[in-house]
Amino acid sequence: MEVEAALIRKIIHVDMDAFYASVEQRDNPELRGKPVAVGGSSKRGVVAAASYEARAFGVRSAMPSVTAQRQCPDLVFVKPRFEAYKAVSRHIREIFSRFTDIVQPLSLDEAYLDVTQDKQGIGSAVKIAKAIRTAIRDETGLTASAGVSYNKFIAKLASDQNKPDGLCVILPEQGPEFVASLPVRRFHGVGPRTAEKMAKLGVNTGADLAQKDEAWLAHHFGSWGGYLFQAARGIDLRPVNSNAVRKSIGAESTYFNDKRSEAELRDALDVIVDILWDRIDRHCGQGRTLVLKARYSDFRTITRSRTVGHILADRAAIAQLGHRLLDQIQPVEMGVRLLGLTLSGLIDQTTSPESTPQGHFTFDHIED
Template sequence: MTNPAEPAQRKIIHIDMDAFFASVEQRDNPALRGLPVAVGGSSRRGVVAAASYEARTFGVRSAMPSVTAQRRCPDLVFVKPRFDVYQQVSRQIRAIFAQHTDLIEPLSLDEAYLDVTSNHQNIASATHVAQMIRADIARETGLTASAGVSYNKFIAKLASDQNKPDGLCVIRPEQGPAFVAALPVKRFHGVGPRTAEKMAALGIVTGADLAAKSEQWLLTHFGSWGSYLHGAARGIDHRPVRPDRIRKSIGGERTYHDDIWAESALRDALESIADIVWERVERSEAQGRTVTLKARYADFQTITRARSLGAPVADRTTFGQIGHALIDQILPLQNGIRLLGLTLSGLSHAEDDEQSDERQPELPFG
């Protein structure tokens, strides 16, 4: 008998486009096909917004400083982003999703959750629905997508990354716990490099290691997130697909191996983070009025400074200028900076989010 406190078994698909920005550029410019391509600026302060699979073989990744990417791949071809084109293609893809279900939760321009437990074609097999969607995307856009099919969001997202690019992975309910147990925790959504390091120091490397810990132990070491981890390690995730899910804030932060003491280095770091965050802002098609700077000193004291405008922040230049004005408020530095973050909030379409906005994405190291 089903526990009435638990939802009925769902059929969830996570669709993730393959190297989306770079693939669009290679599609539209045949001369780029087969070459290592990075979408982003090539200047000293530039940041890679997306990398083709050819570039990834050299270790080039999104959010990486362009100078680091160029060093890893001397033949890397930089292409300026065309967000208007990416948004147009994203709308095509979402129209394909809408042919199958109204329960669509976009995470960004290039990925989304779909609940196809009940779908417009009354197709019993979620795997068949995923195959249809991938075929329609390829036919209508000339791009490939990978899909994960499972009984909850957590495993569906993990599965979509399992056979990339242009892959399909199906994890059935009876396979879920074993699938999670065998994976490294660094692949779990929400476990960034710093959290993975903390887990490793606590003896947690795989899902099985995580499942061996009690919920109380996880709560002690990871706060309220511990309950979610306890369930996820066992293949349990009751979060529904929320078509009305809209973020309250968009931001990012970076922790540095070496503390920053010099003003010039601090401002360069801010520019790099601002590039990445503004790219996320444009991808989400959001508008916000408040810019918040977060800084954590070498002694772990954390401070924030914020400025709100009467109208939405207009562009990347304005966003960066406000960030520098907030930097002015913490100068001169009395201690080294080990973490720096920048956030845009007060979004014009803000509603309740399912996750805390204070946990900003950790930006990968160059």
């Protein structure tokens, strides 16, 4: 299957480098060059973002703070300043608007841009990407990486290719070969458990995936099979949607050691609440329905949900309702291998995430 010329677009995916941590290092010179984690340092705290100095020690976003501190004893914790991050994000989006009106933000720190017909008549998506990165550096003091390609799927992969402060260009004729060379774990939406399942099926790279027909993929991955079939061939027909609507915001954790006791489950839920609230806050999400998901050691999955008559407007409200939902599955009959919370039926937000083939947005799984 080849990409038809009529469907080729000029897409840029811009991704700020270690955004929260970089803003903190920019605003506080004493933090520059040091391993920095944005988030809480308490026992139940979670890393919201990590500087590249911290990432060198294996510190990652969504990691429990105690684990991060253990991996990097010199780690400096900084409390999040979301208003500062939002202000910088607004400036960056103003820069985007100079080049195109077709912008689909995914979060405060990344977005897709369709520059097929750019406002300045530059004509070259690569030159536009360079101009955007230069403007961001000059006007905000921060760096951004960018991927330039003919569709959203590959542009997003490309933006991560030369981080930090990098640029990667994948032309239409290079797309299938580029995708074939990547591990499937790099594919958007493929988490650790899906990658593990693929490995057991003999699928480790894009090339392995491209060897499978659509019927085989549908059998093993359901409705997601069609997406995988096209992605493995470098095809993605989704347009950049500046009016995309987020349906939910969630966080879930998969555990190597099953959680069994009530105390373990409540501690685990508190960590998920912190991660979820961070994401709700940064995406300005508002909703009234909270969904708890639990997957048992036999892979049986259950959900419990509740809709309230008011907006769940703070972490305490999310936590209180989350623990009430957890009460409904106590005591657990067997170990819990996955626990998650989702705020659904969102009614208002200022940023819009990527729409997945399933019609909703799922954040990365977290493994401890």
